[in-house]
Amino acid sequence: MVILLNRRCFLVLILLTSFSCFSVRFCFGQDRITLSTPVKDSETLLCSNGMFRFGFFTPLNSTTRLRYVGIWYDKVQVQTVVWVANKDTPINDTSGLVSISEDGNLMVTDGRSRLIWSTNITVPVATNDTSVQLMDNGNLRLQDHSKILWESFKHPYNSFLPVMTIGTNNKTGENLKLTSWRSYTDPSTGNYTAGISLSTFPQLLIWKSNVPVWRSGPWNGQIFIGLPDSISLLFLDGFNVSNANQGTFLISYATDSFMHHFNLDPDGALYMRSWNTSTRAWTVDAIIPSTTCDAYNRCGPFASCGLQEVPPCKCVKGYVPRNSTEWNRGIFTNECVRRVPLKCNVSTGGGGKGDRFFKMQKMKLPANVEKSVANEKDCPKVCLDNCSCTAYAYDRGIGCMLWSGSLVDMQSLLGSGIDLYIRVSHSEFKTHSKRTVMVTASVLGIVFVAAVCVLLACRKFKRRPAPEENRSAELLFQRMEDLTSGNESASNQVKLKDLPLFEFEVLATSTDNFSLINKLGQGGFGPVYKGILPNGQEVAVKRLSRASGQGLEELLNEVVVISKLQHRNLVKLLGCCIEGEERLLVYEYMSKKSLDAYLFDPMKQNILDWKTRFNIMEGICRGLLYLHRDSRLKIIHRDLKASNILLDDDLNPKISDFGLARVFRANEDEANTTRVVGTYGYMSPEYAMEGFFSEKSDVFSLGVIFLEIISGKKNSHKEDNNLNLLAYAWKLWNDGEAASLADPTVFDECFEKEFTKCIQIGLLCVQEVASDRPNVSTMIWMLTTENTNLPEPKQPAFIATRRVFEAESSGQSSQKVSINDVSLTAVTGR
Incomplete structure (x- = not known):
């Protein structure tokens, strides 16, 4: 009887658990809504790769309990919302429901079944195949029979994600812009928008209440003229641009790494952010606008803004401030006015032969540009022939550009920009020529007197030392x-x-x-x-x-x-x-940056498959072998670590950072120093404790890098029983489970023997006694041979610091490592 009751209780428990998992989506991690499975306030959708989550939320630090429906990053510790549905119609309680209506729309309702928000499109009546799915890229998609009916990427809010597209498309009538939140705690529609304007030429603009507050300058087929070089490179390297020149201009990320996004903040600034796994925070990669001169029409008509100028605003050639006193005090409310009228003969259409152009280099071009079909040679003549033309510029990607009337929003750039030609009266150059003659004569006189003084001084004083x-x-x-003397003959010395x-x-x-x-x-x-x-x-x-x-x-x-x-x-x-x-x-320049940027970033680890990682290990060995044995100089690096291994376009490794390297003489094998420098976790015990370094100290560092490459974890990473990576690898080796150290993102049973062999080589390199470690040539043989009969490794040296930090070569170079700061801990695997 007791057994029967226990069985019944067990069956009831199973039914309750099944029902709970069916109603609470966290049990399944579902990524879609169907007619029969709506989402309540307490439930969420999670995309299949675990990157984004969809559901109800309250903004971080909000003093209200208002509930919104949106999409946010799931794998970051700081709430980062990238899309909001009911931004202007929040729900006051937790009774909200997201479901598919009978007419096939996605809708949000409150506890009284009142409609709060809907996709509001004309679609066929909902069927059993109608569903809403949260995609891996953060796109919320309403579909039926695999036909996309609606998607959040076509209705962006304040964030621009990889794979998403913004811009204008006359064929579909789309004009996709970003819109800011009203405040950091209020997702309702804000005052700022950002998008593409197609007036004459495509430009990026940020508006406040439909009034421009920043613009990028026109697109020339490669970059936006007017952006600093650093931001222009983002569009060369980081974006795909589609420009049909027929009212269609679209921009999308060129990367598929979703831990990046643009965000239009409530203050009107466009931030490009990427997730930093080390600091576990968003890193700002770019800010638009980034300086005070970037503000639209900062200095008024016919004035240019330059960060290198004091004050920053300055009238262009041929113009003077209407009120110079206010300008000198930094007040820029008054426009610049022309000093001398132009000579253009309006009555006869003579074309103003007396006018000339003043060249301004590296300029952000003025707003309100007009296009001309004239070629580069005829462009200035076209401007002169038009009495209202005040400036021209020519770019090969755009052609001839003309300006009429006021010139606004000009900026002097440091490294980018193009030449702008301002139309001025011919008399401006005459005045300039007279002044030039007078100044030149004065300068020549001063130079002559100075030369005489220098000759006299040279006779009296000894020659002074060269500048610093x-x-x-x-x-x-x-x-x-x-x-280098003594290490090679004069005939072989590099010049x-x-x-x-x-x-x-x-x-x-x-x-x-x-x-x-x-x-x-x-x-x-x-x-x-x-x-x-x-x-x-x-x-x-x-x-x-x-x-x-x-x-x-x-x-x-x-x-x-x-x-x-x-x-x-x-x-x-x-x-x-x-x-x-x-x-x-x-x-x-190494485009792929450093090895650690991939190894320790969960979003990039899969880029380095096992074959690539193996090639990287072999490449590092060959570079180190060259340093130790094959180069003209015998060099000990002393600071080998993952961040000092750079990757080229093909992910080939290159050793860098030789600031701490030591050159050995031909007969030297070991040296001693009282100034121990390097990075904890990579330093060999004999170097960290006694200051002895040799080829084998580099081999120790290389062994640590091997284990990091295989596991995808830093040596400082703690596993069970608070073991660091070396101790954990040693424990798994003794337990006969070495292959389980391998990074799950690259592990494949068909490579299990290769994993085990590489782990064994890594453990051989980190043995406590330097003479037990193999040299680099032996390591290359171990890696490339199919012979698996390798020596058994001895217990590694487990080095840990009482303070959790990396003693970078710069920061610690002037300090001697104290034995009290470093300890050797014996860990025996069970």
Whole structure:
């Protein structure tokens, strides 16, 4: 009898559990709504890849309990809503319901069955095949028999996601714009919109209550003229643009990584954000507008705004401020007025032969442009022949552009922009010529007197030392020759003085004055920026941080080391810059950035399949073998880690950051230092504890990288029993479960033996005693041979710090690692 009752209770429990799972969607993780399965306020849809969630929400930090229906990121800790349905009609309680109506529309109703929001389209009567699905890209789609009836991507709100399209399409009548929230806690319709305007030429605009507050300048087929170089590159590299020149202009992301989005904030700024897995927060990659000069018509008609100007507003050539006193005080309410009238003969249509053009370089072109069919040669004549024409410009991607009347929203840019020709009276140049003659005569007189004084001074005083930058350059080459002497014959020496020395101004311009938007990352040496040289070559510019504790010595060390090296798995140094206190290195640009950006980002891990990861491990080994054995110099890197492995377009690895590298003499195998520098977790025990470093200390670091590549986890990552990666790998090895260390995103049973072998090689590299570790040539043989009869690894060295941080090469270079800060912990696998 008791057994029978227990069975009945068990059956009742199963039925209750099944009913609960059927009604609560979290049990199944369903991604769709059907006629029979609506979504209540307590339920949500989750797309199949777990990226986005759909349901009811209350805005973060809201003081009300109003409920909205929307889509948000599910895998981030900060509430990030990307679409809202009932933005202007919230529900006051938790009685809301999302369902498919009998007429086939998606609708939101409250507890009294009142209609709150609907897709409101004319569709056939709903069938059993009518459903609403939350797609992996964040698109909410209403469909019937696989036919798309409605989708949220065609009705964007404040966010622009990858795969989504914004723009205008005259064929479909679509004009897809972004609209801001009213405030950060109120999703109702805000004051700002952002989208594409097709007046004459396609332009990006942000409006406030339909009044422009920012514009990008016209599209020339590649970029928007008027955007800074750093933001223009986003459209060259990061977006697909469709321009049919017939009223259709569409923009979409070129990436399929969904942890990126544009967001039009309530303050009217357009932010491009990407998720940073390290800081677990959104990183701002770009802001539009980004400066005060970006504001629409900041300085009024016939004035240009320049960040390098004080004050920033300045009348263009031929114009003066109506009230110069207010301008000098920084008040820009008065327009600029023409100083001398134009000579255009309106009565006879003579074309104003007396007028000329003043050239303004690197300009954001004025608003209200008109198009002309004239070619580049005839463009200025067309403007002169039109008495109302006040300026012209020519771009090969657009053609001849003309302006009539006032010139508004002009800006002087640093690295981008094109030439703008302002129409002025011929007398402006005459006045200028007279002044030029007078100034030239004065300058010549001063130069003559100065030359006489210099000659007299040279007789009296000894020759003064060279400027700091010249001494630094001389020291650079002397240091290079000193470090390389004795390691190779004179006939084989590289002509080190052929290494290009860049001017600081060129590098500053190429990186848009080291803009945060161009920042690629932060290394031990300092920040690294993407730049474009005047010849169009993309480069990575590493700038010494004055707070890094490193100086000329570390820069010279890196230049000496890397300038002597040529290998496909080593990053190439293109030149350097030493001017005053500035220390910069210029490298080839690696488009895929660093290895850690893929390994430890859940959204990018699948880009590195097992074959790619294996090739990366082999490539790092070959680069390190070249450093240790095959190059003219024997070099110990001393700071090998995943962030110092860069990837090219084909995901081939290249070792970088040689600021801490040491050059060994031909007969040296080991060295000792009292200044231990590097990154905790990658340093070998003999180096961290005693300051001894050799080839085997690099091998230890390489072993850590191997285990990180295989597992997709950092060495600092803690597993069960609070074990770090090395300890956890050792435990699994002893348990006979080594293959379970492999990253689930790449694991395949057909590669299980290869996984196990690579883990074994990694464990051999991180053994505590340096002499037990293989050299790099042996590692390459182990990797490439099919022989699985490899030595059994001994217990690794488990190094941990009491403080959880990475001692980057820059930040710790001036400090000696204390034994109290580092401990060896023996962990025995069971």
